[in-house]
Amino acid sequence: xxxxxxxxxxxxxxxxxxxxxxxxxxxxxxxxxxxxxxxxxxxxxxxxxxxxxxxxxxxxxxxxxxxxxxxxxxxxxxxxxxxxxxxxxxxxxxxxxxxxxxxxxxxxxxxxxxxxxxxxxxxxxxxxxxxxxxxxxxxxxxxxxxxxxxxxxxxxxxxxxxxxxxxxxxxxxxxxxxxxxxxxxxxxxxxxxxxxxxxxxxxxxxxxxxxxxxxxxxxxxxxxxxxxxxxxxxxxxxxxxxxxxxxxxxxxxxxxxxxxxxxxxxxxxxxxxxxxxxxxxxxxxxxxxxxxxxxxxxxxxxxxxxxxxxxxxxxxxxxxxxxxxxx
Numbered sequence: 001x002x003x004x005x006x007x008x009x010x011x012x013x014x015x016x017x018x019x020x021x022x023x024x025x026x027x028x029x030x031x032x033x034x035x036x037x038x039x040x041x042x043x044x045x046x047x048x049x050x051x052x053x054x055x056x057x058x059x060x061x062x063x064x065x066x067x068x069x070x071x072x073x074x075x076x077x078x079x080x081x082x083x084x085x086x087x088x089x090x091x092x093x094x095x096x097x098x099x100x101x102x103x104x105x106x107x108x109x110x111x112x113x114x115x116x117x118x119x120x121x122x123x124x125x126x127x128x129x130x131x132x133x134x135x136x137x138x139x140x141x142x143x144x145x146x147x148x149x150x151x152x153x154x155x156x157x158x159x160x161x162x163x164x165x166x167x168x169x170x171x172x173x174x175x176x177x178x179x180x181x182x183x184x185x186x187x188x189x190x191x192x193x194x195x196x197x198x199x200x201x202x203x204x205x206x207x208x209x210x211x212x213x214x215x216x217x218x219x220x221x222x223x224x225x226x227x228x229x230x231x232x233x234x235x236x237x238x239x240x241x242x243x244x245x246x247x248x249x250x251x252x253x254x255x256x257x258x259x260x261x262x263x264x265x266x267x268x269x270x271x272x273x274x275x276x277x278x279x280x281x282x283x284x285x286x287x288x289x290x291x292x293x294x295x296x297x298x299x300x301x302x303x304x305x306x307x308x309x310x311x312x313x314x315x316x317x318x319x320x321x322x323x324x325x326x327x
Contacts, residue, residue, distance in 0.1 A: 001047030001291050006197025007271050009170035011119065011149050013078050015266060015291045017050030018043045018284075019201055019277035024062035027207075028220030031279045033065065039281055040069035044077065046288050052173075052199070052275045053112075054082035054123060055104055056090055060111060067113035074114055080173075080199075081108050082153065084123035094324065096126035098137040105141055121151035121173055122163075125327030131159045135166035142167070151199075156326040157190055169196045171273075176200035178209060178261050178303075179230075179242055179312050188269065203265050203274035204258050204287075208236070211243050211257040230314030238313040245306050255293055258283075262290035267300055 002015045023036045031039075040051065051070060053062045063081060070077055083104035086095035108117060120141070122134055141147040149170035152163060163169060172191060176183045177200060191198050206225055207213055215237035225231040230239070246257035253260065258276075265274045276287045295303075315322065 001288065003049075004197075004271060004273050006149075006171045006199070006273060007169075007191065008195030009149055009168065009197065011078065011170050011197070013050035013273055014048045015273060016048065016262065016288055017052055017080075017199070017273055017275035018048050019052045019275035020062055020066060021052075021054070021057045022277040022279055024065060025057040025059075026224050027279075028223045030058075030061065036065055036279070037069040039279065039284060040066065041072075042281060043284055043288070044070070044073060046285065047291075048288065049076065050078045050080070050273060050275070052080045052201075054121075055088040055108055055111075056082070056085050056123065059088035063108055063111035067111050071113050078118040079112060079114065080119035080121060080151065080171075081112065081117055082121040082123040083108075084121075084126060084153075090321075094124055094126040094128070096122055096129045096134050098129075098133060101134065101137045102141070105146055109146065116145060117147045119149045119151050119170060120147045121153045121171075122155070123153050124324040125152070125155050125159045127327050131155075131163045132166050135163040139167040153201075154325045157186055159327055160187075160190060160194070160196070164194055164196065169194070171197040171199045173199040173201055173275075175202045175316060176265065176272075176274075177203050177205050178246070178264060178307065179205045179239065180316055181307075191271075192269070197271045197273065198269065200265055200272065200274045203276050204261055206231070208239065209243065209246060209257055209261040210283075211247055214240065227318045228314075228316065229318065230312075230316050232314060235314035238311075241310050242307075242312065245303075245310065249299065249303065253293060253295075253299075255290075256286055258287060259290040259293055260295075262287060263293040263295050264300070264303060266291065267295050 086092040138150045151171045153173040
């Protein structure tokens with residue numbers, strides 16, 4: 001697989017990473033451990049060198065899973081994890097106090113079976129702690145060799161600028177896909193200006209852009225999509241127009257809608273590295289094959305023109321979660 005550099009940081013990763021959250025958390029019951037390890041290791045065999053986790057995924061179990069799965073080739077991969085929630089619980093609110101950041105770093109190092117965190121993200125901006133203080137704490141961890149690079153997730157322009165002035169940010173991780181293009185307005189130009197890489201999570205619209213979800217789909221009771229307005233039955237039906245568009249483009253490329261969605265993201269900027277997640281080996285292989293698909297300028301123009309005619313229905317987060325975005 002091709003490699004990409006995240007902004008001006010010099011951090012080299014595979015063009016597509018693997019978002020590992022769904023193996024332990026969020027989309028229903030956790031995957032069988034042995035099968036999850038097999039999938040992670042298969043991703044590495046297929047060229048993935050960039051793996052994304054967080055202490056809240058589980059909580060804790062996802063980091064432990066990655067630590068075990070990646071141990072045989074730890075020095076050949078880049079591991080990203082995150083801090084920023086009180087007691088590793090999204091329901092308890094944010095906590096990016098320096099002592100918390102340090103405690104999370106030490107605990108994550110142990111769970112990941114490693115001596116350094118390659119990319120350490122603030123999971124969400126904590127308005128109760130100055131972002132300069134957060135960046136300064138990570139800067140100290142970098143000086144101590146426990147962290148290699150600093151990142152932010154779902155941060156707004158002000159926080160990005162202030163943090164970057166204290167400790168250069170290697171990457172911003174935020175949602176970006178064909179059905180959430182808000183970052184194009186302010187965030188992507190800002191990242192280009194500052195030399196910061198962009199790591200889109202949910203690049204397949206939490207599964208919707210694969211074409212395998214429609215208004216009749218029923219999610220597991222523990223699946224967080226049950227709480228997402230965009231995934232209401234009514235909105236899934238309304239948003240089918242985007243999936244139909246992807247299907248028509250995919251058929252011309254002898255590809256799948258998921259592959260076109262990922263190829264579109266890769267075509268936007270050379271420093272964008274999507275991290276699709278899956279629990280299934282066939283889907284993993286399908287997703288990673290997208291790195292070899294090149295969309296022509298004509299195809300990209302056609303997609304843009306079609307997107308301008310499609311209205312996306314429903315918010316991407318429930319109200320409580322939306323409060324934690326863009327600080």
